[in-house]
Amino acid sequence: MFEIEANNRTIKAEKGDTILAALKRAGINVPTLCHMEGLPPSGACRICVVEVEGKGLIPSCSFPASEGMKIKTNSPKCIQARKTIIELLLANHPDDCLYCVRNLNCQLQTLAEEYGIRERRLTAKREEHTVDLTSPAIVRDQSKCILCGKCVRVCEEIQNVSAIDFAGRGSKTVISTAFDENLNVSSCINCGQCILVCPTGALREKSYIKEVRAALSDPEKHVVIQHAPAISVTIAEEFGAPSGTDADGMLVTALKRMGFDRVFDTSFSADLTIMEEASELVHRITNGGKLPMMTSCSPGWIKYVEQFYPEMREHLSTCKSPQQMLGAVIKSYYAKRNGIKPENIFSVSVMPCTAKKFEIQRPGMGRNNIFDVDAVLSTRELARLVRMYGIEFNNLPVSYADNPFGERTTAGKLFGASGGVMEAAVRTAHFLITGKEMDDLKLEATRGLDGIKEAKLDIGGKTVGIAVVNGVGNAAKLLDQIKDGRDDLVFIEVMTCPGGCVAGGGQPLGTDNAKIRARLGALYAIDENEEVRVSHGNTEIKRLYDEFLGEPLGHESHRLLHTSYVDRDEVLK
Amino acid sequence: MKSQTEKILAKYKGGGRDSLIPLLQEVQEAEGYISRERVKEIGELLNLPTGKIYGVATFYNQFRFSAQGKYHIQVCRGTACHVKGSANVLQALESEIGIEAGNTDRDGLFSLEVVACIGACGLAPVISVNGRFHAGVTPEEIPEIIESYRKEFGGAE
Ligand code: SF4
Ligand code: SF4
Ligand code: SF4
Numbered sequence: 001m002f003e004i005e006a007n008n009r010t011i012k013a014e015k016g017d018t019i020l021a022a023l024k025r026a027g028i029n030v031p032t033l034c035h036m037e038g039l040p041p042s043g044a045c046r047i048c049v050v051e052v053e054g055k056g057l058i059p060s061c062s063f064p065a066s067e068g069m070k071i072k073t074n075s076p077k078c079i080q081a082r083k084t085i086i087e088l089l090l091a092n093h094p095d096d097c098l099y100c101v102r103n104l105n106c107q108l109q110t111l112a113e114e115y116g117i118r119e120r121r122l123t124a125k126r127e128e129h130t131v132d133l134t135s136p137a138i139v140r141d142q143s144k145c146i147l148c149g150k151c152v153r154v155c156e157e158i159q160n161v162s163a164i165d166f167a168g169r170g171s172k173t174v175i176s177t178a179f180d181e182n183l184n185v186s187s188c189i190n191c192g193q194c195i196l197v198c199p200t201g202a203l204r205e206k207s208y209i210k211e212v213r214a215a216l217s218d219p220e221k222h223v224v225i226q227h228a229p230a231i232s233v234t235i236a237e238e239f240g241a242p243s244g245t246d247a248d249g250m251l252v253t254a255l256k257r258m259g260f261d262r263v264f265d266t267s268f269s270a271d272l273t274i275m276e277e278a279s280e281l282v283h284r285i286t287n288g289g290k291l292p293m294m295t296s297c298s299p300g301w302i303k304y305v306e307q308f309y310p311e312m313r314e315h316l317s318t319c320k321s322p323q324q325m326l327g328a329v330i331k332s333y334y335a336k337r338n339g340i341k342p343e344n345i346f347s348v349s350v351m352p353c354t355a356k357k358f359e360i361q362r363p364g365m366g367r368n369n370i371f372d373v374d375a376v377l378s379t380r381e382l383a384r385l386v387r388m389y390g391i392e393f394n395n396l397p398v399s400y401a402d403n404p405f406g407e408r409t410t411a412g413k414l415f416g417a418s419g420g421v422m423e424a425a426v427r428t429a430h431f432l433i434t435g436k437e438m439d440d441l442k443l444e445a446t447r448g449l450d451g452i453k454e455a456k457l458d459i460g461g462k463t464v465g466i467a468v469v470n471g472v473g474n475a476a477k478l479l480d481q482i483k484d485g486r487d488d489l490v491f492i493e494v495m496t497c498p499g500g501c502v503a504g505g506g507q508p509l510g511t512d513n514a515k516i517r518a519r520l521g522a523l524y525a526i527d528e529n530e531e532v533r534v535s536h537g538n539t540e541i542k543r544l545y546d547e548f549l550g551e552p553l554g555h556e557s558h559r560l561l562h563t564s565y566v567d568r569d570e571v572l573k
Numbered sequence: 574m575k576s577q578t579e580k581i582l583a584k585y586k587g588g589g590r591d592s593l594i595p596l597l598q599e600v601q602e603a604e605g606y607i608s609r610e611r612v613k614e615i616g617e618l619l620n621l622p623t624g625k626i627y628g629v630a631t632f633y634n635q636f637r638f639s640a641q642g643k644y645h646i647q648v649c650r651g652t653a654c655h656v657k658g659s660a661n662v663l664q665a666l667e668s669e670i671g672i673e674a675g676n677t678d679r680d681g682l683f684s685l686e687v688v689a690c691i692g693a694c695g696l697a698p699v700i701s702v703n704g705r706f707h708a709g710v711t712p713e714e715i716p717e718i719i720e721s722y723r724k725e726f727g728g729a730e
């Protein structure tokens with residue numbers, strides 16, 4: 001710990017601090033555009049300049065703080081420099097705010113406002129760019145790109161995908177896929193992490209709001225909606241509540257008021273997934289199946305394996321994700337029970353995830369040319385729709401999801417957290433193997449934000465190795481070890497996004513580690529405080545098997561709840 | 574040609590990121606351009622994503638990603654040609670053929686390349702089509718020149 005001077009105030013800095021970090025801790029804000037939490041600085045944008053006595057203007061995000069340093073963050077020189085940078089960024093920027101998805105939530109716009117840019121002083125030639133609408137999940141509009149490089153870094157350094165990179169140079173520099181191909185034929189896994197870091201409207205989710213509204217106003221359609229486990233603990237943030245607020249009951253009320261005929265809970269089908277997946281695991285163990293088995297509920301991860309590790313495809317569980325399982329039973333069991341034709345059901349899901357938009361159109365995700373899920377809304381899109389429909393979210397009473405897919409256990413709810421599928425699956429696998437519940441249901445070792453979490457469990461006298469990965473880039477290490485012969489692991493959970501679904505690519509913008517922790521805390525509090533904490537304790541699940549499916553891994557389950565994987569050569573097509 | 578490329582690739586086996594540029598240069602030298610298949614092979618060889626290779630390669634003007642057209646047009650951007658308006662000539666070519674420099678048109682008939690100096694400064698601004706020089710060209714003449722090659726090609730068939 002040492003002292004530095006900032007704006008004539010003495011503040012403390014720690015060894016290894018950048019100037020930016022020290023300032024931030026002292027409550028002094030300096031704008032950043034290219035800076036990324038937890039990654040080495042790139043120093044690309046220079047908006048974070050501060051004036052250091054004896055050194056002049058330097059970028060605070062990449063310069064270490066040192067003893068006795070005298071810093072000014074808002075001297076005339078600093079302000080002027082930042083102003084010029086903003087004006088340069090705006091010089092070839094489309095004046096498009098009114099039509100932009102990031103209007104009122106854009107870092108570039110905010111900077112222009114804060115620094116009082118009132119006229120266009122600099123004009124540069126605008127390059128013609130077509131908006132890439134080819135991906136089912138991600139829309140890229142290069143004309144709004146300020147080349148901060150964050151999307152490239154998250155895609156390469158966090159996700160280990162590298163679907164996009166800088167191409168060309170000088171004024172012709174753009175962010176591009178290999179061979180400037182459309183995103184839908186690139187190696188992009190649709191995770192949406194690039195959207196979360198993009199400071200502008202250059203990246204956005206493919207919106208399905210129009211389709212959903214059309215269905216809602218179509219009297220012929222029976223419109224149902226499911227919400228994923230991670231939505232109730234993030235949606236309230238969009239309406240100003242602090243991170244970690246669980247708004248489950250208000251969310252359901254909002255959806256009902258918007259006119260959805262039924263509101264279902266994806267946590268129900270998370271329980272269903274556990275019944276199938278735990279049974280599959282036990283089956284693989286007892287019948288010499290491919291081990292370790294790897295989870296299959298995160299569609300970005302699935303594509304990652306298909307394109308980068310095709311030889312490991314058989315390790316993936318054949319279980320569909322909770323979204324697709326619920327979609328399948330809605331248009332079969334539910335349709336039949338209520339005498340509704342499957343083609344008259346419009347099935348919507350609210351997901352924390354952009355890759356879910358890709359998942360609904362995978363092969364096998366429907367029958368007789370009818371999709372099991374018709375439209376996926378991200379948390380952000382749902383918030384937009386709630387506002388459009390004039391619903392005052394914060395004043396809503398509580399209501400409950402509808403039968404027969406409204407009941408859930410806390411195990412299903414845990415799917416929203418990295419490690420949650422593992423925790424839920426272990427609880428049920430233990431029961432299936434030993435006939436008894438675990439003494440302590442909590443699996444501490446697989447909670448938290450470490451990229452790879454491993455544990456050895458004792459189930460029925462057998463030691464079982466498990467691993468939990470979050471941030472798909474971390475999976476490569478484990479996959480390589482397994483390819484090289486590592487054989488102590490039985491079950492691996494992988495979530496594409498760092499932190500799991502609570503930090504999915506469809507979640508509120510501005511997601512950072514503090515928010516992720518708060519959201520995880522909300523899920524664990526639910527698990528702590530409720531009675532039924534094991535998926536096999538869900539009475540509606542039992543009924544679904546009794547009335548319709550038969551038994552886990554049975555014939556109907558296979559037809560509706562399991563899937564297969566495909567060869568891919570998108571990377572170069 | 575394949576075996577020559579195989580030899581080049583073999584030479585760089587186990588190389589790191591810094592092998593990328595020389596490797597790309599040699600492959601282009603051998604095959605005239607860098608195909609998608611080669612990018613993929615290079616990626617596997619050096620353990621680099623294809624997007625990264627494309628990004629690095631496009632940073633340099635020298636690499637091309639499509640085979641040359643039947644008529645390969647080089648536009649000189651040397652100082653003399655520049656002074657005499659080669660930029661406008663290039664623009665006229667790009668709009669006439671409908672491609673940007675560094676590319677090949679869809680029929681594989683024309684490809685366009687910008688080169689530093691052809692060494693024919695006396696003829697500025699100059700373009701070369703398969704080695705045939707057109708001296709003192711103006712943007713207005715471009716459609717005519719292109720048309721003549723289209724005709725020539727049509728006649729040959
Ligand atoms: S990216 Fe930001 S500044 Fe640009 S048009 Fe959209 S809202 Fe406006
Ligand atoms: S969605 Fe994910 S994989 Fe695709 S470009 Fe963005 S970060 Fe990369
Ligand atoms: S797309 Fe967004 S994140 Fe990527 S470089 Fe452009 S502005 Fe930055």
Ligand code: FES
Nearest residue numbers: 034045046048061
């Ligand atoms: S935030 Fe410091 S250089 Fe971009």
